[in-house]
Structure formats: structure tokens, C-alpha cells
Amino acid sequence: MDLLEYQVKEWFGEIGIPVLPSQRIDHPTDLKRLKIHYPIVLKSQVHAGEREKAGGVRMVETTIDAIAAAQNIFNLSIWGQLPEVLLAESKYDAQQEFYLAVVLDTAVCRPVLLGSTEANIDLELADQKMQYVVVEQEFSPFYARRLALKMGLQGTLMQSVSTVLEKMYQLFVQKDLDLVEINPLGVNQAGEVMALNGKVRVNERSIGRHPEIAAMATKTVNRHDYRNKTNGRLGELNSLDKQGKIGILGNGTGSIMATYDLVVSSGGKPGISLNLRHATITDAAPTKFYDRLIKGLNTLVENNTQVILINLLGSVPQPEEAAQAIAQFIIQNKGDQPLLTKSNGSKRSHHHSPHLVVRLAGSELNAARDILTALKTHEDGLILLEDLDEAVAAAVRLTKSPVQKKVS
Structure with missing residues (x-):
């Protein structure tokens, strides 16, 4: 569960993080x-x-x-x-803007401190510009100072940023959070720091241990029928809306936003929306677009998505491999066969096959388009289009079709 910014700022103020x-x-x-x-x-x-x-x-x-x-x-x-x-x-006049976060890294099962002297950095360069420190033992101010030093900070500014990081970690532990993020942390001409925007993600399994958070969650459920529809920073596959009928996979935040809005305006109900462009900064091992695409497809199927809408625009690493992943998905889902194999070699559970609509746009995807065009001659369940409006219309039409035609 993600908090709204005004709720985040209330928590920041209570714990001692400077807010406007x-x-x-x-x-x-x-x-x-x-x-x-x-x-x-x-x-x-x-x-x-x-x-x-x-x-x-x-x-x-x-x-x-x-x-x-x-x-x-x-x-x-x-x-x-x-x-x-x-x-x-x-209003605040910031001379510098930093990025800070405390996040639970499920790969190593430890909290990680993240920091950069640039806010809203290009995700393509995040691994180059983001510093991190794994909290391997009981937390102490040492970890916060170590990250500040890795960010290249000195003197009073290093101490100020370290203090903010300590408060962020304190909030992270007190509230059983998965993420505490300040983006940006503003620094004015006098060297004073200020949390200009923040994000907090609550671990849903821990909500019952915090009555005040449970009350907030109840209000959220009562007021809204949605959750955060897009991936957080660095494209984590963790934003799930299980009520929507159309799952969206894309290779960029902008393309996903455009697809999502078009689905809504066309009368459809979007569900899980995953940005496959980037892996997380703290992944234990590098991931390829092919791997993230397979993981995204499986995530949507496991949540019984009715239609999967893939919108790939512009450049995709190894487009032939991406097309092969889609082809493998279609073949292995024919007639409700077992899904793609898990990384540990075991088979996934039995699910109904979703409809599949693929939109490819850009000359760099010609190789992928050729592979899927050839596949389409044998697999009439695949809808392959270049125009996004047509792809969205096809996806919405499939969710409203009285006959459930499978990918076969």
C-alpha cells in the first residue's frame, strides 16, 4: 500500500525529517x-x-x-x-536536489540505503549514478554516514543528509515499510535540507500490526477501486491491480501511461501494468529484457488477466529474443498447457490462457515483427498491430466479447 504525499509528509514531520x-x-x-x-x-x-x-x-x-x-x-x-x-x-528555492531511499531488497533480505546527488535521474544511468549501502547488521549511524560519503558529501551537508537517512531508517523500521523515498531532497543556498517530495510503501502483511495504518488502508479501499497502476522507480514488478481485465506490458513509463489512459478512455478496465524497461538497482544479478518479459507474462497469467496488451515502442534490447519469448508463451499456453517453467525448474499451476494483443512500433522492432508475423500465420489467437489506438480497441473488444476465445 502506497501513501499519498500529504500522508507521507505528516509521517516525515512526526519523525523529524524536515518538511515545508x-x-x-x-x-x-x-x-x-x-x-x-x-x-x-x-x-x-x-x-x-x-x-x-x-x-x-x-x-x-x-x-x-x-x-x-x-x-x-x-x-x-x-x-x-x-x-x-x-x-x-x-515554495522552496533549491540549489541542489538529491535522491535518498531506504528499501527492502528481497534478493538479499536486508534493508538497503540508496542515494544520488541527482534527483529524477535517467533510469538508463541509474546504476552509474546511484550509490547504495546494504545494512548487513543492526543499524547504526555508521551506515548513513557511509552512504553520504559514497555520494561525495562533506562537512555540514554530509551530517545533514546522514541525519535524514537515520530518520528515514527509523520510520522504515517503526512502520514495517518496504520503501521510504525522498525524491527530491532539496538543499538551499544556506546548505539546509528539505524533503520536497516523498514516497512510502507499507508492507501489506504488516498492516494488522498498526491500527493507524489499518484505518488508512480501510479508507483507501472504500474510496478507490485502484492501486498504484504503474511500476515504481526502476521498474519493479510489484504494482498489481487484480481487478482489471487488461494487463499492460511496456518498455517505458511514458508508453505505459499512454496505453493505460487509452484503455480507460476506450471503456476498458486496465489491471496490472508493468514497466519492463529496467530492473532494480539492487538486483543480485543483471536481468535481460527477455527475462523480464517472461516474468511479466507469467505474472499476468497467474493473476488471471483476461487480455494481455504488449506495447513496445522504439528500442528494445535483442528484439528477436523478445519475439521468441512471446512465441514461446503462445505455444506453451495452447490449450491451457502448463505455463512457462519457473527458474527452479518446476511447473506453474494451471490457468486459462489470456488473449494476446501485441503492438510493435518503430523500425528497430522489424526483426521482432517479422518473427511474430510468421507466427501469426499459424496462431490465429495472436493479434499483431502497429497502431496503438487499434491495439487498445482490440484489447477492449476482447474483454467485452461474449465468447472467450483462447490463445491457440
């Missing part, structure tokens, strides 16, 4: 009773990324402008989500 003066806005008229000084930043509170690009973050300098902006943001759908709450926050 802010106020929850439930209705545009609340801005007439604003307790913080202009200029302010209005932020849409939704479980979705790319808020700023979508227009969900606005800086305003007067009450009139704030009310008008709030009305627009309340009516702005981002990934099919309308905010019920906005966050009004003081």
Missing part, C-alpha cells in the same frame, strides 16, 4: 483560509507518477489564481485517477 509548511486542501474554497504564505505549490494527491508533466503540480501567487488552479487540478485525471485531496505547500 503545508496544508491539506479538500475543496478549492479551503484556499480562502490558507495558513501558509504565498507563493505556494498546489499538488494533486493521486497514486500516480508524472504528476508535474500531466499538469497536476502548479505554482501560484494569489488566492484567486490558487482557487482557479485547484479547480482545474481537482478535475484533472491522471492515469484514470481524480484527486480527492490537494496539498498546498510553501
Whole structure:
């Protein structure tokens, strides 16, 4: 369960992580009773990324402008989500912006501290610019200072960042979290640090041990029929909405967002949406796109997805291998045969085969298109298209078809 930003900021303030003066806005008229000084930043509170690009973050300098902006943001759908709450926050002039996180690395079963002197870094370069320290024993300030030093920080700034990391780890343990993230951590001209945005992911198995978190989870379930529909930073395969009928696989956040929005606007119900472009920074071993594609296909089938919509745009590493993975998936799912083999050699459980719609766009995918075109002559269950609108329409049409035609 992911918290909204205003909830994250409340937790940060309680534990001692510096946050800006802010106020929850439930209705545009609340801005007439604003307790913080202009200029302010209005932020849409939704479980979705790319808020700023979508227009969900606005800086305003007067009450009139704030009310008008709030009305627009309340009516702005981002990934099919309308905010019920906005966050009004003081403007902050950051001279530098860092990235910090404490994350549970399931590969080594230990917490890991992550840090970079660049916020919102290009994921292609994340492994080069991100520093990390594995918390191998009982936590001590040593781990936080070690990460700050690896980030190249010195003096007062090193101490300030280390202190924030200690508080983040304290929150991580107290609340049984899977992730505590500050992105960005702003640094002003005086060298003071400020958590400008944050993300918290609660371990769902631990919710029952925390009554206040259980109450938050209940409200979330009652108000929304969605969870975070897209992968978190670095493309982890962990954002599952088991209610949607159309599972989405893509090779970039932008392509997944576009696909998701088109499915919603076409009357479909998107479900699990996975970004296969990147593995996690702390993976014990490198992963190939082929492996992530197979894992994504299996994840969707195991959750009984009715239609799998694959949207590959532009460059994909080893496109022939990606096409072979799709071909293998189709062949092994003919007639509800056992699914792809697990990494340990065992077979997965019995599931119904989903429909498969594949959209390939870009000359670099010609090799993959040739392989799947040849396969399509023998497998009439595969729908192969180049136009995204047509692919989405086909996927939505399949979910509404009275006859369940399998991939065969």
C-alpha cells in the first residue's frame, strides 16, 4: 500500500525529517483560509507518477489564481485517477536536489540505503549514478554516514543528509515499510535540507500490526477501486491491480501511461501494468529484457488477466529474443498447457490462457515483427498491430466479447 504525499509528509514531520509548511486542501474554497504564505505549490494527491508533466503540480501567487488552479487540478485525471485531496505547500528555492531511499531488497533480505546527488535521474544511468549501502547488521549511524560519503558529501551537508537517512531508517523500521523515498531532497543556498517530495510503501502483511495504518488502508479501499497502476522507480514488478481485465506490458513509463489512459478512455478496465524497461538497482544479478518479459507474462497469467496488451515502442534490447519469448508463451499456453517453467525448474499451476494483443512500433522492432508475423500465420489467437489506438480497441473488444476465445 502506497501513501499519498500529504500522508507521507505528516509521517516525515512526526519523525523529524524536515518538511515545508503545508496544508491539506479538500475543496478549492479551503484556499480562502490558507495558513501558509504565498507563493505556494498546489499538488494533486493521486497514486500516480508524472504528476508535474500531466499538469497536476502548479505554482501560484494569489488566492484567486490558487482557487482557479485547484479547480482545474481537482478535475484533472491522471492515469484514470481524480484527486480527492490537494496539498498546498510553501515554495522552496533549491540549489541542489538529491535522491535518498531506504528499501527492502528481497534478493538479499536486508534493508538497503540508496542515494544520488541527482534527483529524477535517467533510469538508463541509474546504476552509474546511484550509490547504495546494504545494512548487513543492526543499524547504526555508521551506515548513513557511509552512504553520504559514497555520494561525495562533506562537512555540514554530509551530517545533514546522514541525519535524514537515520530518520528515514527509523520510520522504515517503526512502520514495517518496504520503501521510504525522498525524491527530491532539496538543499538551499544556506546548505539546509528539505524533503520536497516523498514516497512510502507499507508492507501489506504488516498492516494488522498498526491500527493507524489499518484505518488508512480501510479508507483507501472504500474510496478507490485502484492501486498504484504503474511500476515504481526502476521498474519493479510489484504494482498489481487484480481487478482489471487488461494487463499492460511496456518498455517505458511514458508508453505505459499512454496505453493505460487509452484503455480507460476506450471503456476498458486496465489491471496490472508493468514497466519492463529496467530492473532494480539492487538486483543480485543483471536481468535481460527477455527475462523480464517472461516474468511479466507469467505474472499476468497467474493473476488471471483476461487480455494481455504488449506495447513496445522504439528500442528494445535483442528484439528477436523478445519475439521468441512471446512465441514461446503462445505455444506453451495452447490449450491451457502448463505455463512457462519457473527458474527452479518446476511447473506453474494451471490457468486459462489470456488473449494476446501485441503492438510493435518503430523500425528497430522489424526483426521482432517479422518473427511474430510468421507466427501469426499459424496462431490465429495472436493479434499483431502497429497502431496503438487499434491495439487498445482490440484489447477492449476482447474483454467485452461474449465468447472467450483462447490463445491457440
